[in-house]
Amino acid sequence: DTEVTQTPKHLVMGMTNKKSLKCEQHMGHRAMYWYKQKAKKPPELMFVYSYEKLSINESVPSRFSPECPNSSLLNLHLHALQPEDSALYLCASSQEMWGSGANVLTFGAGSRLTVL
Amino acid sequence: GEDVEQSLFLSVREGDSSVINCTYTDSSSTYLYWYKQEPGAGLQLLTYIFSNMDMKQDQRLTVLLNKKDKHLSLRIADTQTGDSAIYFCADLNNQGGKLIFGQGTELSVKP
Numbered sequence: 001d002t003e004v005t006q007t008p009k010h011l012v013m014g015m016t017n018k019k020s021l022k023c024e025q026h027m028g029h030r031a032m033y034w035y036k037q038k039a040k041k042p043p044e045l046m047f048v049y050s051y052e053k054l055s056i057n058e059s060v061p062s063r064f065s066p067e068c069p070n071s072s073l074l075n076l077h078l079h080a081l082q083p084e085d086s087a088l089y090l091c092a093s094s095q096e097m098w099g100s101g102a103n104v105l106t107f108g109a110g111s112r113l114t115v116l
Numbered sequence: 117g118e119d120v121e122q123s124l125f126l127s128v129r130e131g132d133s134s135v136i137n138c139t140y141t142d143s144s145s146t147y148l149y150w151y152k153q154e155p156g157a158g159l160q161l162l163t164y165i166f167s168n169m170d171m172k173q174d175q176r177l178t179v180l181l182n183k184k185d186k187h188l189s190l191r192i193a194d195t196q197t198g199d200s201a202i203y204f205c206a207d208l209n210n211q212g213g214k215l216i217f218g219q220g221t222e223l224s225v226k227p
Contacts, residue, residue, distance in 0.1 A: 109157055
C-alpha cells in the first residue's frame with residue numbers, strides 16, 4: 001500500500017458545526033503532516049506529527065485541532081470555522097520527519113472543505 | 117526567510133518540450149523537488165535532486181540544477197495533454213528542515 005487516504009473528499013459545514021477530517025497511511029511512515037491549500041496556491045504547512053507527537057504547529061488558530069491516535073492515523077478536528085477557512089486540506093506522510101535524507105512526502109488527494 | 121520563485125504560467129503545443137524554471141534563495145538546501153498537481157487532486161512527486169548533483173533524468177523528465185545561480189529547471193520532453201497541471205518546485209533546507217514551495221507553474225498543453 002503506497003497511498004495516503006483522506007476522508008471525506010468533500011465537506012460542507014456551518015460556522016457552528018464540529019466536524020473532523022481523517023487521514024490514513026499504511027506505509028509505516030512515522031511523520032504525518034497537515035497542509036492547507038487555497039486554489040492555485042502552494043500548500044501551507046499547518047501541523048507535523050513525528051512518532052505520534054506534535055512536533056510543529058505553524059501558529060494555527062485553535063479552531064483547528066490535530067490528533068494522532070496511532071502511527072497510521074491523523075485527524076483534524078474542526079470547530080467554529082470561518083468562511084475563509086474554506087480550502088483543500090491535504091494530509092501527507094514521510095518515512096521520518098525532515099532532516100533525514102530526501103524524506104519524500106506522499107500526499108493524499110485532499111478533503112475539500114466549504115464553510116458557510 | 118527562504119524563498120522559492122516560479123513563473124505562474126506556461127503554454128506549449130503537444131509534442132513540444134516544456135521547461136519550467138525555479139529559483140531559490142536558501143544556500144543550505146539539501147534536496148529540491150518537483151511536484152505535480154492535477155485539478156482536484158493532491159500533490160504527486162515527480163522527481164527530486166540532491167544538491168550536489170547537476171542533472172537527473174527519468175524517462176521524459178530532466179532536472180537541471182545550477183547551484184551557483186540557485187536555479188532549478190524541469191524539462192518535460194514530448195509534452196502531452198495529460199501533462200497539463202500545476203507544477204510546484206520545493207526546497208528542503210537544512211535549517212528547521214521545512215519544505216518550502218514555490219507558487220506553482222500552471223502548464224497548459226494545447227493539441
